[in-house]
Amino acid sequence: MDTPLYALSAVQLLERYRARSLSPVDVTKAVLARIERWEPSIHATYGLDADAALASAKASEARWNQGTPQGELDGVPVTLKENIATRGTPSPLGSAATVLSPAAADAPAAARLREAGAVIVTKTTMPDFGFLGAAPSSFHALTRNPWDLSKNTGGSSSGAGAAAAAGYGPLHLGTDIGGSVRIPANFCGVFGLKPSHGRIPVDPPAAARVIGPMTRTVADAALLMKVVSRPDPRDYMSLPAQDIAWEQLGRDVRGLRIGLWTDTAGGWPIDPEVKEAVLAAARLFEQAGAIVEPLTDWTTLEMRMGMAHFFTMRCRVDLAAMPVERAKLAADYIHAAGEYAGSLSPEETFRAFTRMQALRAATVAATQPYDYVLSPVSPVLPFAAEAINSGPENPLKDSHFTSVFNQSEQPAASINCGYAASGLPIGLQIAGRRFDDLGVLQMAAFYESVRGAQAPWPEPM
Incomplete structure (x- = not known):
């Protein structure tokens, strides 16, 4: 059976554009129709402008007909997380507390996409200020997982993960400061790369924050990079x-030499189905001749509490900068974080920074002996769509395996490595040394080639 136009990879689309056997207009119309079918169920988009997307596709079609494509992505549909500015579109940052003002200019990633001829179809959703590894937002309707509408997409690139799984075209960009590309890629069964810090220009830049591709194939992510x-x-x-x-x-x-990290210093368990899927993936590397060695958890609760203190203080500072009535519109979890930060002394806030530096040093030291490190992305399966985490008993565990690589600035990817008995996807994290973004993509491409057949992508009811 022929692959639907909305489900063709970017690589396939470009091959057919070059052969003049397919039009960017037809592809964009197919993507818009797919969005129309899925959106009432998953609510992954923000700022959709079908007329602008079609106008961009028509301009691309004319360039291809003249044999003068504009760039490497001419006519390929793409979505961007709503905190990646696009000229003229407000960026609510997932929060009803944000004052909506049209962006004055494209962010760097958006500018590069336009220069390359990509068709920007829509923006995608996120939770308030990107604070969660989950979807709930005070501004956007609740984004739901296409694999199971009762389940969470993860966050904070919630809409991007859902859009990639639902077939809203081949290319999607998210952002990641503690797992926000990899966790939704995991929960939604797609590929996601958090590059080395600074690899993709960001405006405004911030410590640990990166932009990364979310796609159905590794080759498409490489093309986007x-x-x-x-x-x-x-x-x-x-x-x-x-x-x-x-x-x-x-x-x-x-x-x-590959490290295998599947234990936790706190002793709390990883979901058995997640652990078995990761171990099975590691065996495929071993069978292909890699040397796979267990890697002991190098993190401490003190280090991780440093991150918690730092980012909750950010919530407190952000809320304090707003008029009281506007601040009240932010999600309850932002207020809870701000209230928690209010209990910290100035000395504890300073120590939070030094503890994050200690986590960075420990992560580099522990992983440096290995070419790559394999681990779970999330220690849990997708949880309830309405929930803000997998449970209150240990709110730090959801980003346990991901946030360390933001602090160390190392590249790390999520690639689907199996399915739970319920049919929900499970992600394998592949991390590399700093700057080895291509190597991480190569390891993911190897695993993609040996992991076997994948389940069919979800379809709207």
């Missing part, structure tokens, strides 16, 4: 421009 990693002077924390052969994904894993 080639475009959005180009330099932009607005990001004074970005890495120097580097000519990386993003398309060279083939690599032999024989002899590579």
Whole structure:
């Protein structure tokens, strides 16, 4: 059976555009129709402008007909998380407390996409200020997981994960400061890459915050990286421009030393189905000749509480900067975080920063002996759609395996590695040394080639 136009990969679309066997207009119409079918159930989009998308697709069609494509992504549909600014569209940051003002300019990633001819179809949803590894937002309707509408997409790139799984075109961009690309990629069964900090220019730049691709295939993520990693002077924390052969994904894993991290220093359990799927993935690396060794959890509760103190204080500062009546519109979880931060002394707030630095140092030291590290993305399966985490008994556990690599600035990816008995996806995290973004993509491409057949993508009811 022919693959529907909305489900074709970016690589496939470009091949057919070059052959003049497919029009960007037909593809964009198919994506818009797919969105129309799914949106009443999953609520993944924000700021959808079908007329603008079709106008962009028609301009692309004309360029292809003239044999003058504009760039590497000419005519390929893409979505962007709503905190990645696009000129003229407000960025609510997931919160009803935000004053809505049209963005004055495209953010770096959006600018690179337009330069490459991509068709920006829509923005996607997020929770308040990107604070959660879950979907609930005081501004957006609740985003739901296409695999099971009663389940969470994860966060904070909630809409991007749902959009990729639902077939809203091949390319999606999210942001990640503690797992916000990888957790929804995991929960939604798609591929997600958190690049090395600074690899993709961000405006405004911030410690630990990155932009990353979310796609159905590793090759599509590599194609997207080639475009959005180009330099932009607005990001004074970005890495120097580097000519990386993003398309060279083939690599032999024989002899590579790989750490396998599946335990927790706190002793709390990982879901058995998650752990078994990750162990099975590790065996495939081992069978292909990699040297896989257990890696003991190097983190401490003190380090992780440093992150909690730092980011809850951010909530308190943000709320304090707003008029009282507007601040009241923010989600309850933002107010709870701000109230918690109010109990901290100035000395504890300063120590939060030093503890995060200690976590960074410990992560680099523990992982440096290995070429790559395998682990779960999330220690749990997707939880209830309305929930803000997997349970109050240990709210730090949901980002246990992901947030460390934001602090260390190392690249890390999520790739689907199996399904629970319920049919829900399970993600494998592959992390590499800092700057080895291509290597992480190569490891993901290897695993993608050996993991076996995947379940059919979910369909709207």
